[in-house]
Amino acid sequence: MTSQPPAPGRDEITLSAPAADLCISLQNYGESRPAHVAVTFGEPGTRYPGALWPDCWHHTYPRCAACWQATRHVAQARRPGPVVTDTTPAPT
Secondary structure, three states: OOOOOOOOOEOEEEEEOOOOOEOOOHHHHHOOOEOOEEEEEOEOOOOOOOOOOHHHOOOEEEEOHHHHHHHHHHHHHHOOOOEEEEOOOOOO
16 A cells, blocks of 8 residues: 655645546646546645735646646746655656
8 A cells, every 4th residue: 555645735846657547737638648647636825925826726737748847847837846755656
């Protein structure tokens, strides 16, 4: 039995292996682009005014590599030092 990583908290995002096959982005889903990672949001930006994506807090979204990189870029640009915990298995 595998243990689940702790739920992400303030200014934390956790990456894990995707359970869904396709990226949740509307365009990518329509193009059947595979998800590479599952992104679980804690509460990004809560240490500072103007929290990021409160509707996404404590939810997990399958994302392709490009969508994850865009999300990471916005989080890092708008909030200093978000903690990203990667629990995906290392490539073999």
